[in-house]
Amino acid sequence: MDLTIAPNPFFWSAESVRRFYDGLADAPVARVVVGELVCSKRLPFWQNEIPQAVEFLQAAGKQVALTSLALITLRRERKLTADLLGMGLPVEVNDLSALHHIPAGMPFWVGPLVNVYNEGTLRWLARRGAERICLPPELPMASIAVLAGIAQAEGVALEVWGHGRLPLAISARCYHARLHERAKDSCQFVCEEDPDGRDVDTLEGQQFLTVNGVQTLSQSYACMAEHVAEYQDMGVSALRLQPQSVGFHTICDDYAQLLAGDLPANALIETLSAAHPDMQFCDGYGHCGTGASWSHGASSARNVPTGCS
Amino acid sequence: MELVCPAGTPAALRAAVDAGAHCIYCGFADETNARNFPGLNFSRAELADAVGYAHARGAKVLVAINTFPTAGHEALWHSAVADAERAGADAVILADLGLLAYAAEHHPDLRRHLSVQAAAANPDAINFYASAFDVRRVVLPRVLSVEEIAAINREIDVETEVFVFGGLCVMAEGRCSLSSYATGRSPNMNGVCSPPEHVDYATDGAESVARLGGFTIHRTPKGEAAPYPTLCKGCFTSGDKTGHVFEDAVSLDASTLVPRLAKAGVTALKIEGRQRSRAYVAQIVRAFRAVTDALEAGRTPPELALARLSEGQAATTGAYAKTWR
Numbered sequence: 113m114d115l116t117i118a119p120n121p122f123f124w125s126a127e128s129v130r131r132f133y134d135g136l137a138d139a140p141v142a143r144v145v146v147g148e149l150v151c152s153k154r155l156p157f158w159q160n161e162i163p164q165a166v167e168f169l170q171a172a173g174k175q176v177a178l179t180s181l182a183l184i185t186l187r188r189e190r191k192l193t194a195d196l197l198g199m200g201l202p203v204e205v206n207d208l209s210a211l212h213h214i215p216a217g218m219p220f221w222v223g224p225l226v227n228v229y230n231e232g233t234l235r236w237l238a239r240r241g242a243e244r245i246c247l248p249p250e251l252p253m254a255s256i257a258v259l260a261g262i263a264q265a266e267g268v269a270l271e272v273w274g275h276g277r278l279p280l281a282i283s284a285r286c287y288h289a290r291l292h293e294r295a296k297d298s299c300q301f302v303c304e305e306d307p308d309g310r311d312v313d314t315l316e317g318q319q320f321l322t323v324n325g326v327q328t329l330s331q332s333y334a335c336m337a338e339h340v341a342e343y344q345d346m347g348v349s350a351l352r353l354q355p356q357s358v359g360f361h362t363i364c365d366d367y368a369q370l371l372a373g374d375l376p377a378n379a380l381i382e383t384l385s386a387a388h389p390d391m392q393f394c395d396g397y398g399h400c401g402t403g404a405s406w407s408h409g410a411s412s413a414r415n416v417p418t419g420c421s
Numbered sequence: 422m423e424l425v426c427p428a429g430t431p432a433a434l435r436a437a438v439d440a441g442a443h444c445i446y447c448g449f450a451d452e453t454n455a456r457n458f459p460g461l462n463f464s465r466a467e468l469a470d471a472v473g474y475a476h477a478r479g480a481k482v483l484v485a486i487n488t489f490p491t492a493g494h495e496a497l498w499h500s501a502v503a504d505a506e507r508a509g510a511d512a513v514i515l516a517d518l519g520l521l522a523y524a525a526e527h528h529p530d531l532r533r534h535l536s537v538q539a540a541a542a543n544p545d546a547i548n549f550y551a552s553a554f555d556v557r558r559v560v561l562p563r564v565l566s567v568e569e570i571a572a573i574n575r576e577i578d579v580e581t582e583v584f585v586f587g588g589l590c591v592m593a594e595g596r597c598s599l600s601s602y603a604t605g606r607s608p609n610m611n612g613v614c615s616p617p618e619h620v621d622y623a624t625d626g627a628e629s630v631a632r633l634g635g636f637t638i639h640r641t642p643k644g645e646a647a648p649y650p651t652l653c654k655g656c657f658t659s660g661d662k663t664g665h666v667f668e669d670a671v672s673l674d675a676s677t678l679v680p681r682l683a684k685a686g687v688t689a690l691k692i693e694g695r696q697r698s699r700a701y702v703a704q705i706v707r708a709f710r711a712v713t714d715a716l717e718a719g720r721t722p723p724e725l726a727l728a729r730l731s732e733g734q735a736a737t738t739g740a741y742a743k744t745w746r
Contacts (some may be wrong), residue, residue, distance in 0.1 A: 150468065181594055185542050187572075193545070208518075208539075211548030227595065227609065229489035232519020250598040255492035280599050281592040281653075283667075284542075284564030291662050312659045312666050314637040316630075320657065321599075323666065328592070330602055358540060380526055396605070402634060403602035 113351055113371045114142035114343055116246070116271055118357040119149040119179040119223075120391065121279065121324055123303045126158045127128040128357075135163035135361050136174075140368035142350065143175035145204050145223070147196070149182050151286075152189045152327045154301070160310055166201065180210040182225045182282045183326065202243065211240070219243045224273060224352070225282065229255065230263045238266035242345035244376050246352050249278050249334065252401055253342065260346040269349040274367060277309065277329035278356025278394075278403060287323035294374070307357040319392050330403065332394035335384060337377040338407055339369055339398040344371075359387055381408055422683055422690055422713045426484070426706045429461040429695040434471045438480045441710035445475060446483040446514060447695065453501040454471060454485045455538055456695040457612030481511040485510035487536035488612045489595075491516045492699045495586050499523055506531045510674040514560065515539075516595055521554040524568060534558040537584070538595030538608070544576035551579045552716060558582055563673065564594055564740050567681045574686030586705055586727070587693025588674040589739055591653055599652045603634035622647065674736035676725045679712050682741075 114186060117136065124132070126393035136144060146153045146165055162178075166321030170178050178196050181189055184207045194213045196203045204212060206223040214220050222245040228234055229251065245255060245268055256272060262269035288310060289299040303310075309322035311331055322329045333356070336343075340351065353360075353367060366383060375383075385393070426442035428434035437445050437636040448454025449460035463471065471484045484505035490498040500515075502524050505513050513531055515521050516538035524533055537560040541547050558580040561570060590597070592638055601607035604619040621632045624643065626642070633648040638650030638712040648654070653667040677684070679690065690713070692705055705727065712722040727736070 124718050162597035182562075183540075183542065183596075184545070189547055190543055207546070209543050212549040225596065227517065229491050229609065230492045230495055230496055230519050232490065232663060233517055234519070236518050248598070250610065251492075252610075258492035262461045278598075278602065280602055281597040283592045284562075285591055285667075287666060291659055291666065294600065310659055312657045314655075314657060315663070316528065316637040317658075318636055320636055323659070328599065329669070365476055391671045397601075401601065401605035403598065403605075404634070404636075419735070 113340070113349060115274070115367055115371070116350045116352045117138065117141050117144040117364075118276065118352050118354040119147055120222055120327070121143045121150050121302065121376045122307055122355070122357070123154045123307060123325065124158070124307055125304070126161050126248060127184055128307070129158050129161045129165070131395055132310060132355065132360070136364075137168055137172035139361055139364040140318075141174065141353075141364055144169050144175070145177045145179050145221070147179040147204075149179050149206060149225075149305070150282075150327045152186070152192060153299070155192070155305075155317040159213040164198075165249055171411070172415065177204045179204045180206050182279075183284070185284065185415070193250050201208070214241065217241060222246065224248050225279060227257070229394060231258065231356045234262050234268070236267060238268045242268055244271060244344070244350075245267040246273070246350075250403060251397070253339070253398060256343070256348065260348050262345050262392070270347070271343050271350040271352050272343055272348050273322075273334060273397075274340075274351035274353050275363060276333060276356060277331065278397075279327060279329055280321070280403075283326050283328070286326050287328065287333060288325050291323070294353050295344045332392045332404060332406070334395060334397070334403075335381060335393045336398050337367070338394050340370055342398075362387065422679070422716065423582075423688060424706065424709055424713055425689050427587075427692055427695040427697070427702060428471070429456065429458075429697070431463065431467045431471050431696075433697075433699040433702050434482075435474055436703040437706050438475050438478050440703040441707035442480055442706050444481040444483060444511075444689070445471075446485055446691075448485040448487075449470065449501050449504070451497065451501075452488055452491075452610075452612045453469075453498050454696045455487050455536075455608055455612045457488070458696055461696060465508065468510070469508040470544065476509065482509075483512045483514055483534060483537065484510045485514040486520065487514050487516040487538045489609045490520055491610065495519070495523075499527075501529070502528055512558070521550070521556070524604065525554045529555075531555050533577075534560065534582070535558055536595070537562055540593045540595045542593070544573050547573065547579060551577065558688065560584075563589060564593060567678060567685050567741050570682065570687060570741075571685035580688035581686065582689035582691050583675075583687050584673060584693055585672060585675040585679065585682070585690045585709065589668070589671070590731060591668040591738070597653075600631075603636050603652060605634075615649070616656045620650055622725070671737045671738075673725055673739045674725075675738050675741050676709065676712060676722075676739050679709075680716060680740060683716055713716075
């Protein structure tokens, strides 16, 4: 197995983006998906960084793909999607309408926001040209095992979610704008204030969700370290790590060591918890199916149900 | 315009037909459909009877097989498609790519509609499904304004169906795993959202607390009606703000927009609520039938007094009127 870096779902300044991808050049990761996933309005602020990041990462020997938006509605967004094809890089489809623009025979990647739940869908996508497929995070282990077999038979590289706040929902409504009592069209780009999203707690103070513009994520950081050995046995070929604003390069190093067998899962979790005492973790999709649960018992989280419901 | 009405039971289907529904949608009693609730939905025999009842009165029956088949268990979904065709259904409503491909290959004469769970929100997506699987009608996600719907209809050749009344998802449907995050069960995999077996009501001082999978969704003063803890309609805190972060407890009522939807080229109007009673279904169907009949006859449609039937007794025109922008 190797590592894939997910597109950054958050709104970072051009300078932060540049620093982030510069730093990835010597990280032990095989590939990086770049581009805007969540909100097309953010692109003008940082899109000039994309060509340089691509060049830099390719020079460092990484495979690079460009993501589509997660929800394409506006005419401008459709055109943006069509334009992705002219960049000479594989497109990672995160909204199926991107397929309308990809000619038969042209290879593409499929991201975790496309619903690939079963053999029929995986086979159809493989025959349409999918080279790599990252499965939706909510998929149970039993499904991943079945799909890993089919993926091998179809010659598709199968990827699963490894680390980062889980992408749980996408909406036409912007929750950042709503929280600031602004309309979406006059949001004044408030999501830039929250480089890892804005936390949403329950009325009893439980850490629950995180909003990121039109996207809703888990507030807990998924850490699937405990399940990596099973993924390896199944024939899953890559683990996906999602960018975060703090400590990400160390996180890449740790997961690379885990995949190489040089760092046990327990040690990775201990290191991670020590480095990020405020971070709450989850891995329930890997065992009982309740995404929020955490197989390592109570973390530093405030009053969060960590068992399987 | 065609009125597409929900039926969770054979009795509700008959009530909808009698009240003037042009078309009824329903599902089998298992996880192949997105309203997989205990005591709801149809057996194979019930579906065949229901189709007979509807066809004898000039109404059509659509079968929703709109969850995403589980890996290793696709046969359950494949047999649902075959059984719908055998029962004489007029179309199946599908969301999953693999299942669409299967139905197109093995049941080419069975009309295919694209479920809202496929979240096809622009002409490119719709044209993709139309050309790949010969989909004839698309149920549009509840994220579009009337103007956007009109623009979509100008660029596609298939029919469009839009929701006009009932429960309202604010998230793109078929693309939401909030429910499985808290409870392990989700609309995509199990056909349920915020399922009742994970709901817990408790009392804390002067308040009642409703939790889902252990997460607090509502706190209401004791004695007040406590809303069902549907995850995205809960009351939460973010920084200095406390309230309905995602959506107020309102439901959709686009009855006043029907003339504009007709002008936008919409073929069918859909009413949500396969989990609702047959009395509710009959009442809503009669009200909307008066609207579509008036439109057909070139009269001004009546204003509907449906407020007390709305969830939380408050209604919104959702994204159609563009207030979210």
